[in-house]
Amino acid sequence: MTITGGTTGDTPVDIPRVPAREAAERELSEPMYHENDPSLLQRGIDRFWDWVGDLFDSAAGATPGGVVGLVAVAVVVLALIAALWWRLGTPRRTPATAGDSLFDDGPRTAAEHRAAASRHASAGQWNQAVQERMRAIVRSLEERTLLDPRPGRTADEAAAEAGRSLPTHAEGLRAAARAFDDVTYGGRSADEPAYRRIEQLDSALERTKPTLATTAATGFTEAPR
Structure with a gap:
């Protein structure tokens, strides 16, 4: 690197390249040269939005119709999500918790339910009619000793246990438990036909008589009708 000037007139002064670069870096590192630089946070935000812009540009370039086509695709996807949410309701909770208990108040008889x-x-x-009728079914099975009384039992658990003992009613019990869960936890609404099906199931279970082969625990065998 050659610098012209100095006390000797216009005589060139040769400075090695590496020391010259280090001297320039030291000079440029002075705070006075960086007073108006963006902060670290601002630089991070700027890089993020640059990335988003590049991603959007890439997606628009790969979509027929460019930006307009990309917006149309996004609208269709959002419409599909909204339709599925409306059709299926709030996602049901799969793990059973204490709040999922079938009976959420003091003990009542099947007749009271x-x-x-x-x-x-x-x-x-x-x-509410669906909820109370499902509770009546489970309480009735407990009163008849076809189910062991157990605090915290869920509708699904009761249906599964009773279905093993009453196989001809297993599907009806599962459907009743699903209806109970839908209105209690899933944000769905029941109608009269849904309630009448559970009411008919309750009546059918009341007419079901155990045989003498009934054993302790779940060893219940449904008698012919």
């Missing part, structure tokens, strides 16, 4: 279900049905309150 049936009476509550009938009152709700008369008022057109089908969600």
